Amino acid sequence: xxxxxxxxxxxxxxxxxxxxxxxxxxxxxxxxxxxxxxxxxxxxxxxxxxxxxxxxxxxxxxxxxxxxxxxxxxxxxxxxxxxxxxxxxxxxxxxxxxxxxxxxxxxxxxxxxxxxxxxxxxxxxxxxxxxxxxxxxxxxxxxxxxxxxxxxxxxxxxxxxxxxxxxxxxxxxxxxxxxxxxxxxxxxxxxxxxxxxxxxxxxxxxxxxxxxxxxx
Ligand SMILES: O=C(O)CCC(=O)C(=O)O
Ligand SMILES: [Fe+2]
Numbered sequence: 001x002x003x004x005x006x007x008x009x010x011x012x013x014x015x016x017x018x019x020x021x022x023x024x025x026x027x028x029x030x031x032x033x034x035x036x037x038x039x040x041x042x043x044x045x046x047x048x049x050x051x052x053x054x055x056x057x058x059x060x061x062x063x064x065x066x067x068x069x070x071x072x073x074x075x076x077x078x079x080x081x082x083x084x085x086x087x088x089x090x091x092x093x094x095x096x097x098x099x100x101x102x103x104x105x106x107x108x109x110x111x112x113x114x115x116x117x118x119x120x121x122x123x124x125x126x127x128x129x130x131x132x133x134x135x136x137x138x139x140x141x142x143x144x145x146x147x148x149x150x151x152x153x154x155x156x157x158x159x160x161x162x163x164x165x166x167x168x169x170x171x172x173x174x175x176x177x178x179x180x181x182x183x184x185x186x187x188x189x190x191x192x193x194x195x196x197x198x199x200x201x202x203x204x205x206x207x208x209x210x211x212x213x214x215x216x
Contacts, residue, residue: 117206137189149177150176152174
């Protein structure tokens, strides 16, 4: 068979595939020793994964202590520890691919998977750093695979200071279906991140965060 024809036929298939992490990845150095890697379209044809997770994950409504009251967190979550079976084999593949790609720089594998479901634009997560565990005082990486509707990941320096080279109050990265973002370096200690609410009509989004052992 003509090879170029074969290539174009392959491109037309709808098979869900992880593309190479490094191809098309851009590293954005932030201030204070933090950085963000963005790799758009990492997972191709991810609809099957999105649908399987949406309907198959036992989503929890979290409640969180806020000062004197307990408030509902406006999103649904499910955490998978390292010894728990992930809800779809593609998540195992994704975690392995990330561990391989970042092995030298990270020095340890990605282990846990935190899943979040933002049902619509009213669901969100407020400004925070993932600072539970070792990330409180050492560098780590948090890799996020985004599925479904596009939402914005916002980042701002934790100390409230300006963003060097910018007049904006926060950096904003749009995360679409199949996109990968990795927060690295000191990002969890020196910056905060959030998924802001939006008044735009918005379908559901699922975020899968891979972390190393001992980091939340
Ligand atoms: O939804 C996301 O991509 C980010 C979620 C997040 O920051 C967290 O759960 O710690
Ligand atoms: Fe977070």
